[in-house]
Amino acid sequence: MQMQWLAMIMCLYAGVASARTDEEDQQQTSSGVSSSLPEQCFYRPPTDCPDSSRCPCKRITLANEPEGNAALCCNTDGQALEYGLSCIGFAHSNISYVHIRNATLDVFNVYEIRWRMLKSLAITDGRIKKVQGQFRMMTPTQCLNLSNNALMEVENNSLIRLAQLTTLDLSYNNLTHLPVLNIMNGREFWLDISGTNTLSCHDVYQYINKTGEKQITFNRENETVCSSLATWHWFNTTERVPLTQLLYLSSLQTECPKGDTWQCQCDISRMDIIDGKPPTHAVNVDCSGMQLTELPEKLPQNTILLNVSYNNITVLDDLSTNPCYEDLREFFADYNNISSINKLEGSKFLDNYALLSLRYNKIKSLPTYILSPSAHNKNFMISRNLVRLGGNKLHCDCNTAKYLKAWLQARILDSDEVMCENVKEKVIDLEPSKMCVYPGDWTDYIYYIIAIEVILLIGLIAKVTYDYWVFKTAGYLPWPANKMPKLPCDWLFET
């Protein structure tokens, strides 16, 4: 009875002790990852390689681990690897740590059941073209090193089940795409993609954006570059983009205008990278379709393009008053509720803009002098200062037909879409001869009036002359002069 109790207590104690060492181990590994030096995968230098004339693999005993649960294989091809693994009895062993050096394989299949128990797998310094298949469910691998293999592809889903992976070394390969990483449970993740200069920046950026900078740590961050594919519109001009720039980009998202219910998108349109200097970048901000009623108050530095199309914006005051808008070169505010461009007068934007697009707004009148370059900008070039105003309905009159029409055709890109509010016609279809009919008639009336006045005057003079002649010859005044009341100055004639 007592012996049983003792055994039970000892068991309990052993359980607690082993749990504690587990904990300590975990603490050690996690602190190892969070420092700049990562946990190393099981790794042996070439000098440790077995004598290849016998078996290309050998078992190694690691400190604090059960005997012989690590294996090193060297200088193998596919066949030699199979042979090597069998001659160390890999299939029936409890090997958890494997390093395969200088293997020449077309395909390494991680789906094979023999890799299911591995805590660490390193396949380095060889020639492997492709990693294929998926690791099995619950594979406890924490460290995976595929460094220096000229690897072209790791299949998209290969690593998706490695829920405990914390260290992934893909350095010095020829990958263009990053496989999907299982980083869901918020653990620290350490990634080395240095020397894999062909890797798509877009893939890498997705992880930066997804996890935030804290979760994913890049080894040799300063030496890492990624490739901007032609399809990734952010970097058309730069082929190789330093990772540090990419990390910087993610901070851009925090500067991007946002409100409680809306969030603009900020992109880099171009980047000038000069060694030793902070990068200068040009930012595009897209706030289209956010139900905004006014322009965003703040924009990231160096914003050169702003798209606020499909909102309910009514005024453009910020363009001339807000310092954040100073670098703006292209402004798109199509489909809004803007009724006037008067506030743009004298703004810095008008001095330098490349494109102003106010299609489908509520603009009724166009003070052309505001958009006429000569007023502001002596360095005007016709290729710049482009304006689009299609879909607006101007108030049309004779002036519109005579002058504005020509101005639109000369200055407005989509002048054939500018409409009239009061006439069902496009402005460019207006005919001055039709629009100016009323003013033409009016000048004709003037002549009639003058003619009538001249006739009346002649009639009056004739009548006065006639009256005078009658008075002289007959001595009386004809009607109506004889009916007129006496006037104070009549005595002059009564002599």
Ligand SMILES: *[C@@H]1O[C@H](CO)[C@@H](O)[C@H](O)[C@H]1NC(C)=O
């Ligand atoms: C992976 O292997 C390379 C050798 O090619 C080594 O330099 C590197 O330290 C290893 N990485 C890890 C995380 O063990």
Ligand SMILES: *[C@@H]1O[C@H](CO)[C@@H](O)[C@H](O)[C@H]1NC(C)=O
């Ligand atoms: C790599 O292995 C091949 C045989 O597969 C061998 O010929 C070559 O010398 C090895 N390279 C190194 C650096 O050990």
Ligand SMILES: *[C@@H]1O[C@H](CO)[C@@H](O)[C@H](O)[C@H]1NC(C)=O
């Ligand atoms: C492998 O480990 C299991 C328990 O984890 C044990 O039962 C088995 O004997 C071990 N096999 C070898 C070959 O050591």
Ligand SMILES: *[C@@H]1O[C@H](CO)[C@@H](O)[C@H](O)[C@H]1NC(C)=O
């Ligand atoms: C890999 O997966 C991502 C999303 O999980 C997908 O966008 C991408 O097209 C996939 N790539 C390939 C080659 O299947």
Ligand SMILES: *[C@@H]1O[C@H](CO)[C@@H](O)[C@H](O)[C@H]1NC(C)=O
């Ligand atoms: C892999 O990239 C290196 C340079 O990074 C290059 O020298 C080598 O030819 C590439 N290998 C393949 C198979 O494309």
Ligand SMILES: *[C@@H]1O[C@H](CO)[C@@H](O)[C@H](O)[C@H]1NC(C)=O
């Ligand atoms: C960055 O993340 C936000 C949301 O978290 C997403 O809307 C945006 O598309 C991401 N950007 C890129 C380039 O993946």
Ligand SMILES: *[C@@H]1O[C@H](CO)[C@@H](O)[C@H](O)[C@H]1NC(C)=O
């Ligand atoms: C990377 O470079 C920056 C400045 O160029 C430096 O401040 C930082 O310490 C470097 N980081 C590493 C890990 O070398």
Ligand SMILES: *[C@@H]1O[C@H](CO)[C@@H](O)[C@H](O)[C@H]1NC(C)=O
């Ligand atoms: C980059 O190139 C793509 C196509 O190659 C093009 O659609 C895109 O507009 C370009 N982006 C910039 C900013 O020039």
Ligand SMILES: *[C@@H]1O[C@H](CO)[C@@H](O)[C@H](O)[C@H]1NC(C)=O
């Ligand atoms: C502005 O946003 C609208 C709506 O999303 C889009 O159709 C348009 O192409 C954008 N314009 C530019 C120049 O990006």
Ligand SMILES: *[C@@H]1O[C@H](CO)[C@@H](O)[C@H](O)[C@H]1NC(C)=O
């Ligand atoms: C503009 O505001 C009106 C109501 O004020 C709303 O019905 C409409 O959907 C809004 N349009 C846009 C594009 O936000």
Ligand SMILES: *[C@@H]1O[C@H](CO)[C@@H](O)[C@H](O)[C@H]1NC(C)=O
């Ligand atoms: C657009 O502005 C006019 C006044 O200029 C206003 O009456 C109308 O409600 C506005 N429409 C929207 C959708 O905000």
